[in-house]
Amino acid sequence: xxxxxxxxxxxxxxxxxxxxxxxxxxPRAAAESAGCAVSAATAALAVVLLLGSxxxxxxxxxxWVPVGGESVGIVLVxxxxxxxxxxxxxxxxxxxxxxxxxYFDEPPRGHSGSFPALLLLFQxxxxxxxxxxxxxxxxxxFELMSVVAYALTGxxxxxxxxxQGALTFGVVNSLGAYAxxxxxGLLYARTGELGMTRIGQELDxxxxxxxxxxxxxxxxxxxxxxxxxxxxxHFWLPDAxxxxxxxxxxxxxxxxxxxxxxxxxxxxxxxxxGPGGLPAADVERALVALGVxxxxxxxxxxxxxxxxxxxxxxxxxxxxxxxxxxxxxLTPEADDGVALYILxxxxxxAALFACTGILLDRYGSVDEHALYGRARRLRGVxxxxxxxGLGLAGLPPFGTALGKSVTExxxxxxxxxxxxxxxxVTAGAVLRVAARVFPGLGxxxxxxxxxETTGSGEEPETRQRLSRVPDTMTAIPAVLLAGSLAxxxxxxFGGAVGHAVQEAGTGGLVHVSVHWTAPGVLLGLxxxxxxxxxxxxxxxxPRLLAAxxxxxxxxxxxxxxxxxxxxxxxxxxxxxGALALPGILGS
Amino acid sequence: MDVFAYLVAxxxxxxxxxxxxxxxxxxxxxxxxxxxxxxxxxLLLAVGYRDRATAPVFSDLKPGARPVVDPxxxxxxxxxxxxxxxxxxxxxxxxxxxxxxxxxxxxxxxxELRG
Numbered sequence: 001x002x003x004x005x006x007x008x009x010x011x012x013x014x015x016x017x018x019x020x021x022x023x024x025x026x027p028r029a030a031a032e033s034a035g036c037a038v039s040a041a042t043a044a045l046a047v048v049l050l051l052g053s054x055x056x057x058x059x060x061x062x063x064w065v066p067v068g069g070e071s072v073g074i075v076l077v078x079x080x081x082x083x084x085x086x087x088x089x090x091x092x093x094x095x096x097x098x099x100x101x102x103y104f105d106e107p108p109r110g111h112s113g114s115f116p117a118l119l120l121l122f123q124x125x126x127x128x129x130x131x132x133x134x135x136x137x138x139x140x141x142f143e144l145m146s147v148v149a150y151a152l153t154g155x156x157x158x159x160x161x162x163x164q165g166a167l168t169f170g171v172v173n174s175l176g177a178y179a180x181x182x183x184x185g186l187l188y189a190r191t192g193e194l195g196m197t198r199i200g201q202e203l204d205x206x207x208x209x210x211x212x213x214x215x216x217x218x219x220x221x222x223x224x225x226x227x228x229x230x231x232x233x234h235f236w237l238p239d240a241x242x243x244x245x246x247x248x249x250x251x252x253x254x255x256x257x258x259x260x261x262x263x264x265x266x267x268x269x270x271x272x273x274g275p276g277g278l279p280a281a282d283v284e285r286a287l288v289a290l291g292v293x294x295x296x297x298x299x300x301x302x303x304x305x306x307x308x309x310x311x312x313x314x315x316x317x318x319x320x321x322x323x324x325x326x327x328x329x330l331t332p333e334a335d336d337g338v339a340l341y342i343l344x345x346x347x348x349x350a351a352l353f354a355c356t357g358i359l360l361d362r363y364g365s366v367d368e369h370a371l372y373g374r375a376r377r378l379r380g381v382x383x384x385x386x387x388x389g390l391g392l393a394g395l396p397p398f399g400t401a402l403g404k405s406v407t408e409x410x411x412x413x414x415x416x417x418x419x420x421x422x423x424x425v426t427a428g429a430v431l432r433v434a435a436r437v438f439p440g441l442g443x444x445x446x447x448x449x450x451x452e453t454t455g456s457g458e459e460p461e462t463r464q465r466l467s468r469v470p471d472t473m474t475a476i477p478a479v480l481l482a483g484s485l486a487x488x489x490x491x492x493f494g495g496a497v498g499h500a501v502q503e504a505g506t507g508g509l510v511h512v513s514v515h516w517t518a519p520g521v522l523l524g525l526x527x528x529x530x531x532x533x534x535x536x537x538x539x540x541x542p543r544l545l546a547a548x549x550x551x552x553x554x555x556x557x558x559x560x561x562x563x564x565x566x567x568x569x570x571x572x573x574x575x576x577g578a579l580a581l582p583g584i585l586g587s
Numbered sequence: 588m589d590v591f592a593y594l595v596a597x598x599x600x601x602x603x604x605x606x607x608x609x610x611x612x613x614x615x616x617x618x619x620x621x622x623x624x625x626x627x628x629x630l631l632l633a634v635g636y637r638d639r640a641t642a643p644v645f646s647d648l649k650p651g652a653r654p655v656v657d658p659x660x661x662x663x664x665x666x667x668x669x670x671x672x673x674x675x676x677x678x679x680x681x682x683x684x685x686x687x688x689x690x691x692x693x694x695x696x697x698x699e700l701r702g
Binding site for chain 2: 559
């Protein structure tokens with residue numbers, strides 16, 4: 001069965017090549033159907049492999065098996081978390097393809113296959129990264145997925161904002177990837193191996209960690225944290241998400257950013273968790289500190305946005321902080337919770353972006369203030385948008401609530417407050433938007449200060465403004481929300497996810513305790529109530545919760561200047577090194 | 588000699604980062620990104636270097652007759668070059684579009700996205 005692993009990458013790559021080559025001659029409908037079919041086939045393959053992934057298996061591509069314990073081949077790992085991320089990425093790609101069915105502007109003659117082909121390439125990159133078992137190929141897939149993401153972000157090349165956002169995204173992410181490659185080079189220099197498990201074993205054999213191991217750790221994590229949008233590596237994310245076409249936003253926020261967190265988990269677990277890696281206390285300090293910072297900054301910035309896509313982008317940043325904090329506590333229970341949280345969050349966030357896309361194409365704006373009360377007639381979309389907001393807050397029985405409660409239980413103590421507050425504030429912002437845009441509650445919002453991206457004057461992504469919303473565009477968010485609900489509701493699903501994660505992480509010792517608990521449900525209800533209260537106050541008394549002048553310096557940091565973002569990346573790398581430094585001083 | 592190559596790699600990487608952070612022209616910035624990437628070539632080749640070793644080409648060399656440098660890092664560096672070419676080409680294409688839409692390639696004057 002595991003011999004089929006390479007197909008997860010090969011099928012979408014081949015599909016993309018065929019679409020790019022034949023897209024000139026076939027009509028648009030044929031190209032889009034072919035894209036959907038290839039994507040669906042890959043998703044089905046990922047699910048089939050996932051069901052057979054216990055115990056985890058490895059595939060040496062082309063038969064280059066290790067000789068005498070030394071390997072030079074490419075290894076793919078078929079375990080629960082990797083195949084789960086591949087399945088999630090494939091499912092969301094399919095959703096994005098169906099959502100964009102006849103959705104964009106009529107593509108230039110002879111290029112009808114290019115957008116589906118790019119999405120398939122993106123899918124191949126994400127699947128490859130998820131199942132890569134050696135560091136260098138993880139880097140190659142990381143770069144493939146990044147390059148396609150830059151191209152997709154800047155897909156509407158006629159728009160000034162789109163190309164600026166894509167360029168920033170490209171420069172910052174590529175720099176992070178090169179830092180990661182430097183780290184991989186250092187680890188290879190020490191161990192002579194590229195396979196993650198083998199590097200871990202060689203490091204353990206070498207003895208306690210030294211400066212070189214620390215440098216390798218910091219550099220590899222820099223790349224992954226840039227992708228995972230941890231503060232202060234996160235600046236590219238709002239700029240890219242605000243300008244990318246809506247189906248692309250669904251993929252970027254729903255799964256690509258989460259792959260950064262997945263990479264952190266995978267690399268730490270297989271490479272740095274042994275005695276030759278870094279001490280657990282120092283890794284925990286570094287990851288939890290960055291995670292808390294990310295959650296706080298993301299939530300605060302999310303609250304002050306009026307550009308709806310930017311608001312959702314910052315909510316992704318805040319949730320990435322929560323995921324990183326969970327992973328950073330380095331307990332198997334927290335890993336289970338984060339895995340469920342990522343699954344639930346992907347459905348909710350993609351559905352919210354899909355609803356925003358409908359607003360954009362119907363009214364030509366994604367500005368909360370300009371849209372005030374204009375979408376009264378879109379009742380179905382309003383219901384979906386509110387449901388998405390409640391899911392983001394963690395209302396039981398959404399999958400987000402189950403994941404959040406399991407994680408909260410694992411991290412314990414004051415960090416629980418962080419989980420409740422961050423999810424409440426971001427969901428409160430979404431519900432505030434819903435209350436203003438759909439029924440037009442509260443007074444008309446005043447024009448704020450000038451230092452912000454408003455979101456008016458955006459071009460609709462369809463040929464003309466939609467007079468009627470196509471069924472595919474409303475069906476997709478509904479299906480995504482149902483998926484997020486299923487994560488929390490389907491009996492035994494949480495346990496199965498927990499089992500798969502622990503089997504991959506601890507190497508056989510499995511002790512799963514994933515289920516709804518009374519405190520977890522109460523905390524979920526508390527953050528939902530808090531979100532509703534925040535939204536109600538913001539809508540009825542706008543001045544009470546408007547951006548104070550104190551918040552301005554934080555907003556000015558998001559300057560849109562690529563040089564600033566690069567400087568912040570270096571600050572973040574230094575910070576990460578400083579936080580993990582005590583680990584090598586003591587030994 | 589050993590440490591020197593690694594110091595050069597670190598220096599080249601940081602020089603590229605400095606250029607990126609202070610760049611006044613986006614074409615220059617994309618060039619600086621390539622400079623950062625060159626640091627990875629230097630590092631990888633330094634990792635594979637062996638004293639008095641020759642190229643790992645066995646057409647005129649009996650295996651085991653002489654020490655050879657590590658071929659794995661050379662394969663990595665080649666892959667890296669391909670990746671870098673793709674990234675640079677795409678970013679330069681985006682700079683062309685930025686110049687058309689914004690009428691400037693100075694990052695200080697791009698003010699569409701902030702806050």
